Amino acid sequence: MPATAVKRRSSRAARPRWHRRKDARPDEILAAALEVFSDRGFAATKLEDIARRAGVTKGTIYLYFANKEALFKALIRETIVQVIAQGEALAQSFTGSARDLLERLVREYWRLVGETSLVGIPKLMMAEAGNFPELARFYYEEVVTRGHRLMAGVIQRGIKAGEFRPVNVMVAAKLAMSPLMHAVVARKAFSACMPEGFNVANYLDTHIDLYLHGISK
Amino acid sequence: MPATAVKRRSSRAARPRWHRRKDARPDEILAAALEVFSDRGFAATKLEDIARRAGVTKGTIYLYFANKEALFKALIRETIVQVIAQGEALAQSFTGSARDLLERLVREYWRLVGETSLVGIPKLMMAEAGNFPELARFYYEEVVTRGHRLMAGVIQRGIKAGEFRPVNVMVAAKLAMSPLMHAVVARKAFSACMPEGFNVANYLDTHIDLYLHGISK
Amino acid sequence: MPATAVKRRSSRAARPRWHRRKDARPDEILAAALEVFSDRGFAATKLEDIARRAGVTKGTIYLYFANKEALFKALIRETIVQVIAQGEALAQSFTGSARDLLERLVREYWRLVGETSLVGIPKLMMAEAGNFPELARFYYEEVVTRGHRLMAGVIQRGIKAGEFRPVNVMVAAKLAMSPLMHAVVARKAFSACMPEGFNVANYLDTHIDLYLHGISK
Amino acid sequence: MPATAVKRRSSRAARPRWHRRKDARPDEILAAALEVFSDRGFAATKLEDIARRAGVTKGTIYLYFANKEALFKALIRETIVQVIAQGEALAQSFTGSARDLLERLVREYWRLVGETSLVGIPKLMMAEAGNFPELARFYYEEVVTRGHRLMAGVIQRGIKAGEFRPVNVMVAAKLAMSPLMHAVVARKAFSACMPEGFNVANYLDTHIDLYLHGISK
DNA sequence: TATGAATGAGGATTCATTCAT
DNA sequence: TATGAATGAATCCTCATTCAT
Numbered sequence: 001m002p003a004t005a006v007k008r009r010s011s012r013a014a015r016p017r018w019h020r021r022k023d024a025r026p027d028e029i030l031a032a033a034l035e036v037f038s039d040r041g042f043a044a045t046k047l048e049d050i051a052r053r054a055g056v057t058k059g060t061i062y063l064y065f066a067n068k069e070a071l072f073k074a075l076i077r078e079t080i081v082q083v084i085a086q087g088e089a090l091a092q093s094f095t096g097s098a099r100d101l102l103e104r105l106v107r108e109y110w111r112l113v114g115e116t117s118l119v120g121i122p123k124l125m126m127a128e129a130g131n132f133p134e135l136a137r138f139y140y141e142e143v144v145t146r147g148h149r150l151m152a153g154v155i156q157r158g159i160k161a162g163e164f165r166p167v168n169v170m171v172a173a174k175l176a177m178s179p180l181m182h183a184v185v186a187r188k189a190f191s192a193c194m195p196e197g198f199n200v201a202n203y204l205d206t207h208i209d210l211y212l213h214g215i216s217k
Numbered sequence: 218m219p220a221t222a223v224k225r226r227s228s229r230a231a232r233p234r235w236h237r238r239k240d241a242r243p244d245e246i247l248a249a250a251l252e253v254f255s256d257r258g259f260a261a262t263k264l265e266d267i268a269r270r271a272g273v274t275k276g277t278i279y280l281y282f283a284n285k286e287a288l289f290k291a292l293i294r295e296t297i298v299q300v301i302a303q304g305e306a307l308a309q310s311f312t313g314s315a316r317d318l319l320e321r322l323v324r325e326y327w328r329l330v331g332e333t334s335l336v337g338i339p340k341l342m343m344a345e346a347g348n349f350p351e352l353a354r355f356y357y358e359e360v361v362t363r364g365h366r367l368m369a370g371v372i373q374r375g376i377k378a379g380e381f382r383p384v385n386v387m388v389a390a391k392l393a394m395s396p397l398m399h400a401v402v403a404r405k406a407f408s409a410c411m412p413e414g415f416n417v418a419n420y421l422d423t424h425i426d427l428y429l430h431g432i433s434k
Numbered sequence: 435m436p437a438t439a440v441k442r443r444s445s446r447a448a449r450p451r452w453h454r455r456k457d458a459r460p461d462e463i464l465a466a467a468l469e470v471f472s473d474r475g476f477a478a479t480k481l482e483d484i485a486r487r488a489g490v491t492k493g494t495i496y497l498y499f500a501n502k503e504a505l506f507k508a509l510i511r512e513t514i515v516q517v518i519a520q521g522e523a524l525a526q527s528f529t530g531s532a533r534d535l536l537e538r539l540v541r542e543y544w545r546l547v548g549e550t551s552l553v554g555i556p557k558l559m560m561a562e563a564g565n566f567p568e569l570a571r572f573y574y575e576e577v578v579t580r581g582h583r584l585m586a587g588v589i590q591r592g593i594k595a596g597e598f599r600p601v602n603v604m605v606a607a608k609l610a611m612s613p614l615m616h617a618v619v620a621r622k623a624f625s626a627c628m629p630e631g632f633n634v635a636n637y638l639d640t641h642i643d644l645y646l647h648g649i650s651k
Numbered sequence: 652m653p654a655t656a657v658k659r660r661s662s663r664a665a666r667p668r669w670h671r672r673k674d675a676r677p678d679e680i681l682a683a684a685l686e687v688f689s690d691r692g693f694a695a696t697k698l699e700d701i702a703r704r705a706g707v708t709k710g711t712i713y714l715y716f717a718n719k720e721a722l723f724k725a726l727i728r729e730t731i732v733q734v735i736a737q738g739e740a741l742a743q744s745f746t747g748s749a750r751d752l753l754e755r756l757v758r759e760y761w762r763l764v765g766e767t768s769l770v771g772i773p774k775l776m777m778a779e780a781g782n783f784p785e786l787a788r789f790y791y792e793e794v795v796t797r798g799h800r801l802m803a804g805v806i807q808r809g810i811k812a813g814e815f816r817p818v819n820v821m822v823a824a825k826l827a828m829s830p831l832m833h834a835v836v837a838r839k840a841f842s843a844c845m846p847e848g849f850n851v852a853n854y855l856d857t858h859i860d861l862y863l864h865g866i867s868k
Numbered sequence: 869t870a871t872g873a874a875t876g877a878g879g880a881t882t883c884a885t886t887c888a889t
Numbered sequence: 890t891a892t893g894a895a896t897g898a899a900t901c902c903t904c905a906t907t908c909a910t
Binding site: 473474475476477478502537557559560561562563564565567570571574575578601604605606608613615616617619620622623624626627628633636637640641643644645646647648649 | 655690691692694749769774776777778779780781782784787788791792795818819822823825826829830832833834837839840841843844845850853854857858860861862863864865866
C-alpha cells in the first residue's frame with residue numbers, strides 16, 4: 001500500500017521492458033512530481049526537472065495533466081487521503097483497548113507516511129497552503145480534520161472505558177498527532193543537517209510513553 | 218522586543234512621496250518581506266509585492282539588500298535567534314521548579330513567536346530548507362538545536378530534582394517543543410481553513426497538562 | 435567562403451511560424467548578432483533586436499547560447515580567426531616575389547574582411563576590448579599578432595631576396611596592415627557620413643604603391 | 652595645451668584646498684567622463700563611475716550636464732577639434748620643406764593626442780558613431796575631414812615643390828594619417844595585451860621613413 | 869504517444885534621472 | 890552647490906506552455 005501510494009506499476013516487470021505501459025506514465029510522473037515538489041516547493045520546481053526524473057520530456061507531462069497546477073493538485077488529492085481511510089478502517093475493526101489502538105495508529109501513521117514517499121506531502125502542503133487556498137481547504141478537511149476526528153474517537157473511547165482522564169478530546173487528539181506531523185515535516189526539511197540522523201524509534205516510543213502516561217488515569 | 222524584532226513602522230502618514238529614511242527602511246522592508254515570504258514562499262514572492270507592502274518601489278530594496286536571496290537570508294538570520302537567547306536567559310535566571318520553568322518556556326515561546334510577526338519564520342524555513350542548504354544548517358544549529366538543548370537542560374534539571382521520571386532528555390525536549398512548532402506552522406498554513414479559529418489557550422494548557430503529567434514521577 | 439563565415443540564411447520564405455531548424459539556428463543568430471553588435475556595441479545591443487533580425491524570439495537565443503556574453507564571445511571566436519589561417523596558407527603556397535605576395539595579401543584581406551559581413555568584427559573588438567579582457571587577449575594573439583607575424587614573414591622574405599630595404603620587419607608589418615585596419619574600422623563607423631562613399635580601389639592601390647615604393651631598395 | 656584639452660584648472664593649487672572652485676567642476680567631470688567612456692564605451696559606463704572618479708556624486712553631474720548623452724557630446728565636441736586647429740596653424744606658419752612639415756605634423760599629432768588623455772577619443776568615437784549619428788557627422792567633418800584636408804594641403808605643397816610624386820592627394824593624406832589613427836585606437840584597446848608595450852618611437856620613425864620614401868620622387 | 873524547438877509573458881535586476889534636503 | 894535616497898523604465902533571462910513532427 002505505501003508502495004502504491006505514489007506507485008510504480010509492478011506489472012511493468014512482466015512486460016517487455018522496451019514497451020512502456022501507457023497507463024503507467026501518469027503515475028511515474030506523479031511520483032517524480034512528488035519528489036521534486038516536496039524538495040523545492042511548487043514555484044521553485046521546474047517541469048523540466050520532473051520530466052527528467054520521470055524519464056520523459058516536458059511535453060509529455062501535458063498529455064496527462066492540463067498544467068503545472070493541475071499536476072500539483074492531482075498529487076495532493078490522489079495520495080494521502082487513503083492513509084486516513086486506512087486508519088479509519090483500522091480503528092473500526094480494532095477490538096483491543098484504546099491505549100493499544102492509539103499506539104497502533106501512531107505507529108501505523110509513521111509506517112504509512114513517515115517511511116514512504118508520502119513524507120513529502122505534509123511539508124509540501126504546509127508550504128503551499130497560502131498559494132492554493134481551495135486545495136488547502138480540501139486537505140484540511142479531508143486529511144487534517146478527518147485525522148483529528150479519528151484520533152478524537154479513540155480518545156473518547158478511552159475516556160468512556162475509564163482508561164483515560166477526561167480531557168478535551170479534540171485538543172488531545174491534535175496533541176497526539178502533532179509530534180508526528182512535526183517530525184515528518186522537520187525531518188524532510190532538515191535531513192541534510194542531522195548528521196546523526198533522526199532516531200525515529202526512540203522518538204515514537206517516548207512520545208507514546210509520555211502521552212499515554214499523561215492521559216491515563 | 219517581539220514588537221521590534223521585525224518591526225512595523227508607525228507614523229508615516231502625510232508625507233511627500235519620499236523622505237530620507239535610510240535608517241528605518243531596512244527594517245520596514247524586512248517586515249514586509251517576512252509577511253510576503255511566509256505567506257507565499259521564496260520563489261512565489263515578487264519583490265514588487267514586498268516593495269508595495271513596505272511602501273517603497275522595487276528599486277529601493279536594492280539599496281539595502283544585494284538581491285532577493287540576500288533579503289531572504291537577512292530575514293532569517295536577523296530574527297528568531299534572539300528568541301532562543303531570551304529563552305536561555307530565562308532558564309538561567311529561573312529559580313523555581315523544573316515543572317514551572319518548562320511551563321514558563323512553553324508559554325513564552327508562544328508569546329514571543331506564536332503571537333508576533335515571527336510566526337511566519339518556522340513555516341518559511343521548513344518550506345525553503347531544501348533550496349537554501351547553508352541557511353537551513355544555520356537555522357538548524359542556531360535555532361532548532363539550541364532550542365532543544367535549552368529544553369533538555371530543563372528536563373535534566375527536573376530529573377535530578379526528582380520531579381521527572383528518567384527519560385532520554387533530548388528526545389523528551391523535542392517532544393515538549395514539537396506541539397508548539399507544529400501549531401505555529403499549521404496555524405500559519407491553515408488559518409484560512411479554520412472558521413472557529415484555533416483555540417490556543419486550550420491547546421497550550423492541555424499540552425502542558427498532558428506533558429507534565431506524562432513526565433512526572 | 436567569406437559568404438559562409440557568418441552566413442545569411444536563404445529560403446525561409448513561406449513557412450509556418452517555426453520549424454525544426456536546430457542545425458541552422460545558431461548560425462542565423464550569430465549572423466544577426468554580428469550585425470547588431472557591430473552597429474551598436476555590446477551593451478547597447480538588445481537581445482530582442484538580434485532575435486528579430488534572426489527571425490526568432492528572445493527565448494530562442496537561449497536555446498543555443500547561455501547568455502548575451504556567451505553569444506558575443508562565440509561570435510568573436512568563431513569568425514575571423516579563419517581569415518588569418520587562409521592568409522597563412524596563401525603565403526606558404528605562394529611562389530612569386532615578396533612584392534607580389536604582399537600586394538596579394540593586402541587585397542585578399544580586403545576581399546575576405548572588408549567586403550564581407552566580417553567588416554564589423556575589428557571595430558567591435560576595438561570597442562569592447564576593455565570590457566572583455568580575456569576575449570581581447572584571445573583576439574590579440576590569434577588575430578592581431580598572428581596577422582602581423584604573417585606579414586612580417588613576407589617582408590623578411592623580401593629583404594632576404596634583396597627586394598626590400600632592411601627594416602624592422604615587425605614594425606613594417608604593422609605599417610603594411612594598419613591602413614587596412616583603419617579603413618575597415620573607420621568605414622564601418624562613418625559610412626553614413628561619407629556621401630561620396632569610400633573609394634576602396636583607389637585607397638588600396640595607393641597604399642600598395644606608396645608602401646612598396648617606400649620599402650623597395 | 653594638451654594639458655588643458657581635458658584640463659584640470661591649475662589655479663586650484665593657489666586656492667585654499669578645501670574650497671573647490673565651482674567652475675572647475677565641469678572640467679573635472681569631463682576628464683573623468685573621458686577616461687571611463689573611452690575605457691568602456693557609452694552604454695557600458697555608469698554615471699556613478701564617472702562621478703566617483705570625479706570625486707562627486709551622481710546628482711552633481713546633472714548640475715552641469717542635462718543628461719548622460721549631453722555629457723558625452725560635450726566631451727567629444729569640446730576636445731579634439733582644437734588639436735586640428737593647432738595643426739592648421741602649424742602648417743600655415745611653417746616655412747620649411749613639405750617633407751619636414753609632414754614629419755612635423757605626424758609627430759605633433761602623436762604628441763598632442765597619442766600621449767595625452769585625448770588618446771581615448773578616436774576609439775570612443777569609432778565605437779559610438781553608430782549610436783550618435785549627428786555627433787559622428789560633426790566629428791567626421793570637424794576632425795576627420797579637416798585633418799585630411801590639412802594633410803592633403805601639405806602633400807599638394809610637396810608635389811608643387813617637386814618633392815613628391817604626383818599622387819591623389821586626398822588618398823595619400825589618409826594614408827599618411829591612418830597608421831597614426833590605428834595605433835591610437837589599437838593601443839587603447841589592447842594595451843593590456845601587449846606585455847612588451849608598444850614601441851612608439853620605432854613605429855613613428857618607420858612610418859615616416861617608409862612614407863616619405865614612398866612618396867618622394 | 870512522445871518529442872523538443874519555439875514562444876512570450878513574467879519577474880529580477882540595473883541604472884539614468886529626480887528632488888527634498 | 891551638492892547630496893544621495895528614491896524612482897521606474899528598460900532589459901536580461903527563465904520557464905510554463907504550445908505545436909509541428
